[in-house]
Amino acid sequence: MISQELKTWGEEGEYITFGSNSYKMFVRQFGDENASSAKTLLLIHGFPESSYSYHGIVDGMLKTFDR
Numbered sequence: 001m002i003s004q005e006l007k008t009w010g011e012e013g014e015y016i017t018f019g020s021n022s023y024k025m026f027v028r029q030f031g032d033e034n035a036s037s038a039k040t041l042l043l044i045h046g047f048p049e050s051s052y053s054y055h056g057i058v059d060g061m062l063k064t065f066d067r
Contacts, residue, residue, distance in 0.1 A: 005055070006052055009028070009051075009052050009055055010026075012028060013026050013027055013028040013051070014026070014027055015027070026050075026051055028051055029067070030058055030062060030067065031062050031065065031066050031067035032066045032067050033067065035065070035066035035067035036066070039065050039066040039067065040065060040066070040067045041061055041064075041065040041067070043061075
């Protein structure tokens with residue numbers, strides 16, 4: 001059974017499709033969408049993890065990065 005917290009995490013993200021093979025990728029964005037690249041942090045997880053692995057550090061990262 002999926003936890004409510006994990007369900008909410010998924011509902012607040014979106015899937016984007018890209019590439020000639022129509023790859024799908026789940027994306028969550030936080031902070032100012034107009035932030036400079038110097039103040040933007042991109043988190044990429046490895047297999048078999050998921051983006052939910054970062055749920056506990058997002059608030060802390062937003063103290064240093066704008067997005």
